Amino acid sequence: MRGQTTNKDLQALEKLQQIDVRVDEESQALEEIPARLDELRKDVERVGSLLESEKERLAEMEKWHRDQEREIELQGELLAKAKNKMQQARNEREHKAAQREIETIRKATQDREEELLGLMDTIEQGRKTVKEHEEEFVSLQSHLEQEEKEARKQLDAVKKKIDKARTGREDIVKQISSPVVSLYERIQKRLGMALVEVQDDHCTGCNMQVEPQRLIELRKGTRLIQCPLCNRILFFKENGENTSD
């Protein structure tokens, strides 16, 4: 009778461990899914801040362009004044001085205009790039939103699965005597797998050879047998070796 109780405990413990392993695996998803989302969020942020700095650079160039245009306008006014001076020149000397001034202003204006032309190309290119990156950013953001929605669904499903597994666990725990459950949980907390199979007289948890006396007791099923080295609870797989009395 005692042996049957032990074997029943072992069978229940095996089921318990199957549930615990499954819950552990599912619980990993609870961390992996948010971690994956975090990575994606960081990507979106990185692209976003890159885009911001591109926009700032473009705005600076556009401002500089406007400033230069204003300079050209001012030069236009100066040129008009110089022309006026030349018309009102009272002698050859004044006429020549005004002419030199006009030349200087024209040259400066021409230089500025050439520079602006080059700058305009850069600005056009910058606007194109910003537009492309804006589109990329928007599509990345919507991808992220999609992934977040998907992740919420996945997490809900995982939580439901875990809850369901936990309900089954409680039912099984009730079938096992409480000292055995606490022994199992203590070992599990420390080593992960608390219940391990004996194969070729060895503990499959730590590979220690189990002495014959323990194996005899394990076969008899009079009490729970633990590995002498790692303390895990030992059992034989149901393949004829596990003969209960």
Ligand SMILES: [Zn+2]
């Ligand atoms: Zn062991």
